[in-house]
Amino acid sequence: MGNLSPVSSAVIAVDIGGTHLRAALVAADGAVIGEVRRVRADFSRLDAAATGDAVVAVIVDRLRQAIAPWLDQAARIGIGFPGYISNGVVMGSPNIPALHEVALAERLADALHRPVVVENDANCAALGEWRFGAGEQAVSLLHLTLGTGVGSGLIRRGAIFSGDQGMALEMGHLRVDWRPDARRCGCGGLGCLEQYASATAVARAYGHGVEAAEVHARACDGDGRAKELFAQAGAALGGAIAQAVKLLDLRAVTISGGMIGAWDYLAPALERAMEANLLPPQQGKVTVRASTLHDHAGLLGAAALVM
Amino acid sequence: MGNLSPVSSAVIAVDIGGTHLRAALVAADGAVIGEVRRVRADFSRLDAAATGDAVVAVIVDRLRQAIAPWLDQAARIGIGFPGYISNGVVMGSPNIPALHEVALAERLADALHRPVVVENDANCAALGEWRFGAGEQAVSLLHLTLGTGVGSGLIRRGAIFSGDQGMALEMGHLRVDWRPDARRCGCGGLGCLEQYASATAVARAYGHGVEAAEVHARACDGDGRAKELFAQAGAALGGAIAQAVKLLDLRAVTISGGMIGAWDYLAPALERAMEANLLPPQQGKVTVRASTLHDHAGLLGAAALVM
Known part of the structure; x- marks a missing residue:
């Protein structure tokens, strides 16, 4: 209220x-x-x-x-x-x-x-973050929501970038794992980002029937496998964000959703993978922030x- | 004239x-x-x-x-x-x-x-193809130029999509090979599209000091290795185009440059790889055409x- x-x-x-x-x-x-x-x-x-x-x-x-x-x-x-x-x-x-x-x-x-x-x-979610949250009304803002899947949207010069058929920014289905044994996605594709970076994916990979929040709690308690899964999610995100930056040329990225509770485990791997995959003139210039709007x-x- | x-x-x-x-x-x-x-x-x-x-x-x-x-x-x-x-x-x-x-x-x-x-x-090149060539004034047109490198541009609702710093559409540096031994690119990255799909890359991979046009001539003469290299280039292009379609939501792609002489060897592998990597609602809806403007x-x- x-x-x-x-x-x-x-x-x-x-x-x-x-x-x-x-x-x-x-x-x-x-x-x-x-x-x-x-x-x-x-x-x-x-x-x-x-x-x-x-x-x-x-x-x-x-x-x-x-x-x-x-x-x-x-x-x-x-x-x-x-x-x-x-x-x-x-x-x-x-x-x-x-x-x-x-x-x-x-x-x-x-x-x-x-x-x-x-x-x-x-x-x-992208528009909300751009206007009222950590997006700070950037010229271009890419926003990712990490939940059951990976949602994403682009705000460009104050307007939603929709694409020809309302299907732009399907970041969750960018391929981030090109190995033949990459995880199969619900879309039919292989190696889609959301099979690595959504809360659902992390929970499924951890197993034991626990949810992502519990995987995070265990990471905080020193569980190496839990930490590793968040780092993997971060690396997948960083690689995918770099691909998006190469196509869209933007400087500001925000992330919301259940997974950002584990930001301290996600963010270092995300930054490393993103920087390693950006073009030299883009390196050090893209800011990735956690949402400040909680689930709003x-x-x-x-x-x-x-x- | x-x-x-x-x-x-x-x-x-x-x-x-x-x-x-x-x-x-x-x-x-x-x-x-x-x-x-x-x-x-x-x-x-x-x-x-x-x-x-x-x-x-x-x-x-x-x-x-x-x-x-x-x-x-x-x-x-x-x-x-x-x-x-x-x-x-x-x-x-x-x-x-x-x-x-x-x-x-x-x-x-x-x-x-x-x-x-x-x-x-x-x-x-994208604007030229959109206005006067095979781009046919599509709502959104992605155009690739396959030459020394891989250039690309996006025309969206009649205007060039430039990005925040004039660096949008660096398709040539989308990563298409995520294996640790992927080819190293001049940009410092690994597995960039232009290391697989530019005329220079095909000539270099073929070896023997010949240029891409000669590799094409040899493919026409039945040289299996030459055919395979164009198919590899096509597959890399198809995978990269699918990633771009998932982010940009477009239906029309055109390709110009020296490599399109080998269109008959490129195109089937390109189509297969693109369709395999598109989301189901996008499958069968993206048209990839060779430029009609030659080198203009x-x-x-x-x-x-x-x-």
Whole structure:
């Protein structure tokens, strides 16, 4: 909860996931005035034959419930959504396959009677970090979210870089391991970054059924295998970031998500691998920072969409 | 030589290299009205202590000589230059180290008494191919030039994508071979694309002191080793292009330079490697074409800078 701000400039921010959604009333300075953290919206439970209409109906229903208290305090709604989005149209969503070429922003605006902007959730996190966090409004900012997968977005001269079909910045699927026995990714590819640097990947590689936070706790207790896995994740990240810098020519990178709790184990290996793979004129010039927004980057970015 | 066009809309296009420059008078439709193919301008012969001023003086002198016949037929000059360029300022040039943070466009405009635009040569080739060649004015076009090295540029919504410091699209230095014994690149890195896919790299790998064109001739004569090297180059290109597509989300790629003579040996391996490394929603949707501009992409792009 932040300070109260003039009601007229506040906006509603929404972060839709595969099983829950989250919403907040956000002031113009990024202060969170009110927040609903977990509204159940389990799209994975929809019938396999569910249509886009059925998914939209669930979203509308859950959204109405979540944002009801704020409807008279905010005119506009910004939404982060896990899918490929081009001008408010969901082109496709790996988590919610029934949504395919659905004009989600328009449908929600009609149902909720106010302007709605929908963007990819990783792009929202990048925008949030750029505007309110460690991104410090850099000319170009690359932001990575290390969670179940690896999300990423690029803010360039204040705008989200979306690509021709809303699929830009698929950093999680950059190949970082070219050995024939590289880890197989859910996308079908081999050696994708998210198989090495996501919280899920670190937990899976550690085994014993523990989550990444517990792997981190064990690293802090001196567990060498745990430390090694974070260093491997950092090295994979550093290599991938260097490739992105060679293509995009940027100087600022921020990272959020569960993995940054282990920053002290990640960061040295990340810096080493990145510097070793940058071109000489870029060496020493790229700053990689941990997010300062905790788990609010996505929500604040969704808010920034409509500010 | 193309058709004559109204003089008022013609522009002067210049392509500056490390040892020679080339210039043309270009009509608005891309027709080359007149051309000077090789004016000696051997910057590598300048004293090691040469200053930026000395280099600029050589450029001005050679340019005056090259474009003298056209000065009364064209008002504007577009120049492709081998270096990192940001808003007409040469930030640095691997081939001409004395040029460091020199406002080349402004200096040349002052000396030649007309508007001058300077851009990176690989970006010019991309712009030329986008506007007049196989790029067909795609929403986003990635263009690669395979010659001594691997140059690349991105045209996005009609504009050159330059990056924060004029260093975007260093595709030639994307890492495509992550084995510890990968080839060492002139940039200091390991496994860079240009060590596998440039004409120089193919000739060097083949050995026997022959150039890439001769390696191609031998491939056509059934030389298995020659065929294999072009297939390797194609596979490296395909892998690198897939990485670029994952970051930039584009659908159109064009390739120019000496290597495209061997297109029939390059292209199948390129397609296979690219498709194998793309995300499923991108598979089958990226078109890679050989340039239709022969060796004029760079010059026509330099012309397009001032059209």
